[in-house]
Amino acid sequence: MSFKSIFQDVRNAVDWVHIQGDLKSQTIKNLDEYVKKDERLPMFLTRIRESGAKVFLLTNSDYRFTDEIMTYLFDFPHGARPDEPHRDWKTYFDTIVVDARKPLFFGEGTILRQVDTSTGALKIGTHMGPLQKGQVYSGGSCDVFTELIGAKGKDVLYIGDHIFGDILKSKKIRGWRTFLIVPELVQELHVWTDKCQLFAELQALDIMLGDMYKNLDSSTKEKPDISKLRNSIRDVTHKMDLAYGMMGSLFRSGSRQTFFSSQVVRYADLYAATFLNLIYYPFSYMFRAPAMLMPHESTVAHEQRFVMESPMISRSRAFSVTDDDSSENCANHHHLLERSHSQVPHTRPETPRCVTHNHDEDYSDEETDSKSSEEKAG
Missing domain, CATH: 1.10.287 (Helix Hairpins)
Incomplete structure (x- = not known):
């Protein structure tokens, strides 16, 4: 038995339980066991909206399952604050989209339709906009969605718990800023x-x-x-x-990083066990990861002096040698190099006070996905 066949068996079993099995029905019957509530959630979402940002919910689940889960998560006697009355969960979001079918949503997508919240059925016809607060929509595509909400690319911080369906695709295809949830x-x-x-x-x-x-x-x-x-x-x-x-x-095997770890570093702008950690930061905070050293930087100390064995290994103009250069000129070039190395101290850059770089869009073709895998729920 090969690792590929083991993977296929496990993947098929997971897909069957998720799509055809009773995973969702058993979850709804035992919400206390499978879903963790946090009374800070209503308060935090309200703070985000009060800061001027819009909050949207984008899920692959259908409306009935989403309504059960969200009703339970917001089932508190108070609202966003202890002195406020209880509010329906839909009032905490500006836009709600179910049946998104990620990662297909970030590509060609599907038809955007409105959901009848009283029955859970989809209304006839394609919804052309605008998106109304308190309403629930089904399907759609990222192109239509970003046009209707008036934000795209780095204007969006997307929080998800699936490295492929949520983080990788939203980053590579749409250039969204990403926040990966890793409970482990x-x-x-x-x-x-x-x-x-x-x-x-x-x-x-x-x-x-x-x-x-x-x-x-x-x-x-x-x-x-x-x-x-x-x-x-x-x-x-x-x-x-x-x-x-x-x-x-999940992140390492001995001193080596796992493939999952490398994907987190590359595609997730932020990652944490819960997005509620953002409560402890101002919304104007600029998150900046520690500088990552290349192997040649981590093995050579700043105090060490690197001596060029040959001017041919440098691309600097100071080392360009023409046919007319005399040995005296070459000696002067070498002297200037030694002088600059001895007088210029090794300094570290100061922490930037503004954005100093832009994330690349990363439109590579590393992952070529079949149409069937694109349509699977994330």
């Missing part, structure tokens, strides 16, 4: 702090491995015996994987 992050952070000695031990083993090759070059005939270190690294990695549970870490 709570467990990941617990292991990161509780098992910090394992991470330190793994880092020490990596340093020891590098030291074994430190004074060797291409003239070395004998091969260092790293079998013991390799076994030690394997043992520590195994202990780390066990600390995360049966399925291991």
